[in-house]
Amino acid sequence: VQLQASGGGLVQPGGSLRLACLASGFTFSQTVMGWFRQAPGKERELIASIWRSGTNTYYADSVKGRFAISRENVKKTVYLQMNDLKPEDTAVYYCAAGPRIIYSAIGTSKRYDYWGQGTLVTVSS
Numbered sequence: 001v002q003l004q005a006s007g008g009g010l011v012q013p014g015g016s017l018r019l020a021c022l023a024s025g026f027t028f029s030q031t032v033m034g035w036f037r038q039a040p041g042k043e044r045e046l047i048a049s050i051w052r053s054g055t056n057t058y059y060a061d062s063v064k065g066r067f068a069i070s071r072e073n074v075k076k077t078v079y080l081q082m083n084d085l086k087p088e089d090t091a092v093y094y095c096a097a098g099p100r101i102i103y104s105a106i107g108t109s110k111r112y113d114y115w116g117q118g119t120l121v122t123v124s125s
Helices: none
Strands: 002-006 009-011 017-024 032-038 045-050 057-059 067-072 077-082 091-098 119-123
Touching: 002 091, 017 032, 017 091, 017 119, 032 067, 032 077, 045 067, 057 067, 077 091
Parallel strands: 009 119
Antiparallel strands: 002 017, 017 077, 032 045, 032 091, 045 057, 067 077, 091 119
């Protein structure tokens, strides 16, 4: 199993970035995908997740209206479009796969079995 996250970098406040996570080694289309982040000195938090077919999504309040999660099952890739970035969005961002997560629990479940290596997003002027 591999999850390869990319797209992080340095961006000014108000700017945008798009993260991508390429998956392999499991049945991507049958797996809930999530994006987490961990800021320095803080716990890792779930910020967005998406159902297998993409028909259901979840967002943490801190990113709702600014971030958008999407997926392309044919390409085995999940994306996180991040707009209007703020300094408090600075963190290492991780993608994760949760094959055991059910539809109704995509916003609450922490049952992610596979993790990517993380990509650093720094929002600073």
